[in-house]
Structures are given as C-alpha cells and as structure tokens.
Amino acid sequence: MKQRIYIDTSVIGGYYDTEFEIATKKLFQRIINKDFSIFFSEINETELMLAPQHIQEVKTLIPTECLTFIEMNDEVEILAQTYISEKSVRKSK
Structure with a gap:
C-alpha cells in the first residue's frame, strides 16, 4: 500500500521558494514516480486559484491516478473544528 500524503497549498508554493525548493522538488519527483x-482538498483548490x-x-505534476480530491462535508467541518478547539491548528484569519 502506498503512503498517503495530504498536500496543502504551502507545499505546492514551496516548489519555487528558495528555502524549501530542494526538498519540495525531491518530494514531487517521488510523487511523479x-x-x-496524494490527497488534495476543495479548500486547497480554492486557495490555489488565487496563486500565480x-x-x-x-499541481499538474501530480499524476491524476494518484490524486484524491477531498470535498467539504459535515464530517470534514467537524474534524476541522475539533482540530481548532483542541489547538492542534489555529483558525485562519
């Protein structure tokens, strides 16, 4: 079974960020292979549309057969609120 990875927009943005470029390009080479x-969410898709x-x-480097799109639903919203309330992540501004 392949390892499952959730990719957010900061990982995609790291592809051209000098601080993270080497590690991100190594990751994407493994993704291409x-x-x-790979899991990518509806929220990330919306954020990505605002990017250059x-x-x-x-994102087009990700083989479509390896990509699962996560849509927002009640279960996802409850999980997000739980993460925020438990301070696992902070609420975005």
Missing part, C-alpha cells in the same frame, strides 16, 4: 497517494499561474501549474 507514483510513490504516494506558475504555482497553479505545479
């Missing part, structure tokens, strides 16, 4: 099952075109294009 289909080493992982060259950042948006990084």
Whole structure:
C-alpha cells in the first residue's frame, strides 16, 4: 500500500521558494514516480486559484491516478473544528 500524503497549498508554493525548493522538488519527483497517494482538498483548490499561474501549474505534476480530491462535508467541518478547539491548528484569519 502506498503512503498517503495530504498536500496543502504551502507545499505546492514551496516548489519555487528558495528555502524549501530542494526538498519540495525531491518530494514531487517521488510523487511523479507514483510513490504516494496524494490527497488534495476543495479548500486547497480554492486557495490555489488565487496563486500565480506558475504555482497553479505545479499541481499538474501530480499524476491524476494518484490524486484524491477531498470535498467539504459535515464530517470534514467537524474534524476541522475539533482540530481548532483542541489547538492542534489555529483558525485562519
């Protein structure tokens, strides 16, 4: 079974960020080689649409057969609120 990875927009943005570029490009090479099952959310898709075109294009490197799109639903919303209330993550501004 392939390792499952949730990719958020900061990982995609890291592809061209000098601080994270080397590690991110190594990760994407493994993604291109289909080493992982990738999960990407509806929220990330919305955020990515606001990014510059060259950042948006990084997502196209993910093989479609390895990509699972997570849509928002009540279960996802409850989980997000639990993470926020438990201070696992902070609420975005």
